Amino acid sequence: MDNIILYVIIALVVLIVLSAFVTVQQGTVGVTTIFGKYNRILTPGLNFKIPIIEKVFKRISIQNRSVELEFQAITIDQANVYFKAMLLYSVYNQEEETIKNVAFKFMDERSFMQALVRTIEGSIRGFVATKRQSEVLGLRRDITEHVKEQIDLTLEQWGFHLLDLQMNDITFDEAIMRSMAQVVASNNLKAAAENEGQALLITKTKAAEADGNAIKIAAEAERQAAQLRGKGVALFREEVAKGMSLAAREMQQANMDTSVILFSMWVEGIKNFAENGKGNVIFLDGSSEGMEKTMKQLMGLNQMMGPDNMQFKK
Incomplete structure (x- = not known):
């Protein structure tokens, strides 16, 4: 015993x-x-x-913890939005006061998780309730930042810290999704039409510029050609005048009548008409009065064109 x-x-x-x-x-x-x-x-x-x-x-x-969330929110225009999110959090630090908050703030882990999830859902729902359905998809980052600002202080009082919140999926009711797809498709068609119009405008503009440049080049070429033709005619007339002046001086020195030069020009003119004229009949006044009249006209022309302003004597 x-x-x-x-x-x-x-x-x-x-x-x-x-x-x-x-x-x-x-x-x-x-x-x-x-x-x-x-x-x-x-x-x-x-x-x-x-x-x-x-x-x-x-x-x-004191390790990092993660939890997946699924919940629903309603926009200001009464559209249902469905969220799937991943929450990453951890104990704030290992200080004694922080550990005491983690240990004694909640009765058990289930109560803490319920409070955490409901707090995040409430923050997101409050934010989405002020936005329109068409704005929500573009505010993914803004929603995350808003939630962090709203619950960081609350989590710190519980002894935790929100490390990250990722919005993995944001969806709407099927009817809204179809309408959004139609809007995207119509916007794409509109953008394509605008691009096509811009391309056509550019093509037409370039073609018009090319035509304009071609016209300018042709006009400039024609202007230069006209100048050259004018210079050629002027040089020809100058050479003719010089030759007539020289011939007239030689005939004056020889005491010959300078009217012979005009008569020779008249004969050469008739010969040129006969060789190069396209008509079948040439009418000439062969009378002495007609010839005299023609000679006077040629003498007057010679008096206007002569470089030395010479006068031919009949």
Whole structure:
């Protein structure tokens, strides 16, 4: 009997000694209480605690945690928006006050998760309720920033910190999705038509510019050609006048009548008409009066054109 009691006492002592040691896994911390009141924090590794009276109240993970969310919101124009999001959060830090908040703010992990999810959903719903359906898809980043601003302070009071919130999917009712697809398709067609119109306008403009440049080049070429023709005619007339003047001086020195030059010009003119004229009949006044009249006209022309303003004597 005495041996049995001794064995029992030894077993109790062993159990008490063993219960004085507790192991805390890496990535977690332990929170102990004495008679239900917070006592201290146990760090990762082997820790000693007061047997029987000191108990490990909770083990808290200080690693990053993630949770997926699915919820619905309504826009200001009464469109249903469905969100799928991924939330990444962790314990704010390992300070004693922070760990105490994590350990004692909520009754259990389920209560904390429910409060966290409802807080985020409420923040997003409040933001979406001020926006139109057509704006929501373009505000993915704004929604994330709004949620972070709204719940960071609340989470810090609970001992947590929001690391990231990703909006993985934003959808609408099927009818709205179809109408949005039609809007996108019509906008694409409009853009294509505008691009085609711009391309046609550019093509027409370039063609008009090319035609205008061609006309300018042709006009410039014609102007230069006309100038050259004019210069050629002027040089021809100058050379003719010089030749007539020289011939007239030589005939005057020889005491000959200079009217012979005009008569020669008259004969050459008739010959040219006959050789190059396209008509079949040439009417000439061969009378002495007609010839005299023609000679006077040629003499007057010679008087106007002569470079030395010479006068031919009949």
